[in-house]
Amino acid sequence: MNPLLQTDQLPNFEAFHVEHIVPAVETLLSENLAEIEALVSIKEAPTWKSFVEPLEQLSNRLERAWGPVGHLDAVKNSDEWHQAYSDCLEKITDFYTQMGQHQGLFKKFQQIAESAEFEQYSLAQKKVVENALRDFRLSGIDLPKDKQSEYKVLSQQLSQLGSQFGNNVLKSTQAWSKFIENEEILAGLPDSAMGLLAQLATQKEAYQNKKGWLVTLDFPSYLAVMTHADNRDLREEVYQAFATRASEMAQDPQYDNSENIEKILKLRHEKAQLLGFEHYAELSLATKMADTPEQVIGFLRDLAKKSKPQAEKELATLTAFAQKELGIDTLQPWDVTYASEKFKNATLSLSQEKLRPYFPVTKVLEGLFTITETLFEVSVKEKQGVSVWHDDVRYFEIMDAAGQKVAAFYLDLYARENKRGGAWMDSAISRWRHPEGALQSPVAYLVCNFTPPIGDQPACLTHDEVTTLFHEFGHGLHHMLTEMENFDVSGINGVPWDAVELPSQFMENFCWEREGIDQMTAHIETGDVLPDDLFEALQQSRGFQSAMMMVRQLEFGLFDFLAHATYNPIAPQPVLELVNQVRQEVAVIMPPDYNRFAQSFSHIFAGGYAAGYFSYKWAEVLSADAFSLFEEEGILNPEIGVKFKNTILAAGGSVHPMTLFKAFRGREPEIDALLRHSGIKAA
Numbered sequence: 001m002n003p004l005l006q007t008d009q010l011p012n013f014e015a016f017h018v019e020h021i022v023p024a025v026e027t028l029l030s031e032n033l034a035e036i037e038a039l040v041s042i043k044e045a046p047t048w049k050s051f052v053e054p055l056e057q058l059s060n061r062l063e064r065a066w067g068p069v070g071h072l073d074a075v076k077n078s079d080e081w082h083q084a085y086s087d088c089l090e091k092i093t094d095f096y097t098q099m100g101q102h103q104g105l106f107k108k109f110q111q112i113a114e115s116a117e118f119e120q121y122s123l124a125q126k127k128v129v130e131n132a133l134r135d136f137r138l139s140g141i142d143l144p145k146d147k148q149s150e151y152k153v154l155s156q157q158l159s160q161l162g163s164q165f166g167n168n169v170l171k172s173t174q175a176w177s178k179f180i181e182n183e184e185i186l187a188g189l190p191d192s193a194m195g196l197l198a199q200l201a202t203q204k205e206a207y208q209n210k211k212g213w214l215v216t217l218d219f220p221s222y223l224a225v226m227t228h229a230d231n232r233d234l235r236e237e238v239y240q241a242f243a244t245r246a247s248e249m250a251q252d253p254q255y256d257n258s259e260n261i262e263k264i265l266k267l268r269h270e271k272a273q274l275l276g277f278e279h280y281a282e283l284s285l286a287t288k289m290a291d292t293p294e295q296v297i298g299f300l301r302d303l304a305k306k307s308k309p310q311a312e313k314e315l316a317t318l319t320a321f322a323q324k325e326l327g328i329d330t331l332q333p334w335d336v337t338y339a340s341e342k343f344k345n346a347t348l349s350l351s352q353e354k355l356r357p358y359f360p361v362t363k364v365l366e367g368l369f370t371i372t373e374t375l376f377e378v379s380v381k382e383k384q385g386v387s388v389w390h391d392d393v394r395y396f397e398i399m400d401a402a403g404q405k406v407a408a409f410y411l412d413l414y415a416r417e418n419k420r421g422g423a424w425m426d427s428a429i430s431r432w433r434h435p436e437g438a439l440q441s442p443v444a445y446l447v448c449n450f451t452p453p454i455g456d457q458p459a460c461l462t463h464d465e466v467t468t469l470f471h472e473f474g475h476g477l478h479h480m481l482t483e484m485e486n487f488d489v490s491g492i493n494g495v496p497w498d499a500v501e502l503p504s505q506f507m508e509n510f511c512w513e514r515e516g517i518d519q520m521t522a523h524i525e526t527g528d529v530l531p532d533d534l535f536e537a538l539q540q541s542r543g544f545q546s547a548m549m550m551v552r553q554l555e556f557g558l559f560d561f562l563a564h565a566t567y568n569p570i571a572p573q574p575v576l577e578l579v580n581q582v583r584q585e586v587a588v589i590m591p592p593d594y595n596r597f598a599q600s601f602s603h604i605f606a607g608g609y610a611a612g613y614f615s616y617k618w619a620e621v622l623s624a625d626a627f628s629l630f631e632e633e634g635i636l637n638p639e640i641g642v643k644f645k646n647t648i649l650a651a652g653g654s655v656h657p658m659t660l661f662k663a664f665r666g667r668e669p670e671i672d673a674l675l676r677h678s679g680i681k682a683a
């Protein structure tokens with residue numbers, strides 16, 4: 001049997017080969033189609049049992065078979081695998097579009113919604129039906145026939161363009177590297193970074209027999225140079241390579257995404273208008289917690305207005321420091337991270353490298369699990385012998401208070417070649433009750449790109465990396481601690497985009513609290529927890545340049561939203577012009593003309609964040625405000641933890657996020673906690 005189709009067990013990664021992909025997808029899709037036709041041709045009125053349950057079964061099987069294909073494309077990329085994945089992605093998209101425009105299915109769901117039994121449904125069941133009807137309408141079900149096929153073509157093209165965009169970013173990132181034999185050029189880099197660059201060199205055949213270091217555009221390498229390299233020319237060179245990735249300004253311009261961006265924005269606009277929306281931003285909000293484009297733009301501009309004066313002051317302070325202490329006359333974008341690190345060291349006596357020895361991976365994981373266990377009344381245990389896709393990957397199970405397994409997750413921590421950059425959580429298996437009664441427990445993929453262990457030294461994380469880990473684990477908890485049993489609203493399924501970051505950003509808070517830090521630090525040599533002076537410095541560092549960081553995020557969010565909300569199909573505004581316009585309004589650091597950040601902005605052009613990047617800030621307001629209840633009642637207070645679990649985590653996508661938030665917090669969200677946590681004093 002095709003191993004991809006063995007969906008009654010955990011994925012057997014060793015058994016998957018590229019030639020399994022196409023046959024598996026063809027089998028799945030033809031069986032699903034046949035089953036759906038059989039379901040809609042039943043004469044009797046549909047019931048939950050006879051209609052929705054079999055559909056859930058199909059969704060579940062598709063996720064379990066197709067999920068690993070996309071996952072491996074991200075963590076173990078090869079040209080062959082990516083080709084097969086892309087080919088099938090097209091078929092899968094086609095299938096979903098077809099299902100989304102299936103009159104028979106639509107009618108059955110309408111009948112369900114009008115049936116007598118609907119009133120007896122649980123909130124979750126009702127939500128499943130309501131979401132289905134909403135999505136049907138968004139999929140163009142009410143469109144005339146010719147418009148429906150137009151819609152289908154648009155969706156396919158968009159899905160392909162997104163995949164192409166992401167692949168261009170990956171290829172362009174890999175296309176550039178710089179081999180350095182003279183150690184002096186890398187002066188300033190700490191040992192851990194030098195070790196990483198040496199390791200990168202040995203991974204490339206061309207340099208295996210030479211002594212030297214390889215600078216690449218993978219994030220850990222890029223960041224190490226930008227933060228530590230004393231050599232200003234090197235910083236500028238690496239900055240330029242990074243900032244021009246996937247653009248016509250790149251050293252190798254064959255992966256230019258400029259045209260893809262134009263096409264994507266154009267097709268998205270057409271798609272939105274086809275469905276009767278004014279623009280794509282309005283379409284995006286149809287499934288979000290936020291109500292109107294004006295509300296979102298107002299929200300972003302309000303935060304920008306409150307933060308920009310402080311951001312300007314922060315930049316002025318940094319500029320003065322760089323002139324006086326570093327001899328940098330005009331602070332350039334490639335100086336900002338470097339000068340900031342030096343300034344931080346001078347004023348805060350704190351650097352990521354100083355903290356690193358306190359955060360050995362083992363201790364950090366122990367702390368993460370202890371906090372999780374204390375707050376949510378569960379336990380976390382590693383399980384050996386489970387099939388994985390790389391030796392680094394580990395597998396853990398989560399048990400409830402009675403010792404029953406409730407969930408599991410894969411943990412893939414380190415950066416390596418052919419693994420997509422960044423960090424993310426993805427669903428491997430969703431919580432769901434089988435029609436025969438068995439409960440399927442959820443499984444998550446947790447993927448990061450941390451600096452791998454060098455030689456026999458255990459890996460130690462920077463505080464940033466620790467925060468990232470907690471963030472992704474928060475997504476994981478949302479997916480894993482759900483109590484929903486209906487596939488479409490279980491865990492993060494059905495959660496609006498602008499609420500999905502609530503649990504993840506919420507979890508980050510523990511990395512800034514003494515109670516949390518005590519659980520997750522043990523110096524690699526002495527075993528000491530993070531001492532008070534470093535903890536104080538860490539606290540101060542949280543507010544360090546926080547307004548500058550705030551306006552940076554607002555720049556991304558506002559660019560994304562305006563690009564979709566103000567799109568003019570007759571005379572599209574050049575993307576670069578809009579980028580500059582937004583920068584004039586919001587940003588305090590002006591990059592050089594060659595900067596092409598939009599060309600590698602995968603979140604919005606290859607991911608699901610189109611006209612939705614604002615969600616990060618939106619959810620930060622929610623998460624900061626939710627955490628402030630722990631500040632009031634005790635950071636590791638299990639009573640509040642369980643309340644959080646039982647409302648926000650348990651309900652998944654079954655209840656409107658505003659309702660859940662109010663159930664937990666006792667009132668509507670307020671912006672104060674976020675500004676306070678960020679150390680921003682509103683003018």
Ligand SMILES: [Zn+2]
Nearest residue numbers: 471475501504
């Ligand atoms: Zn996230």
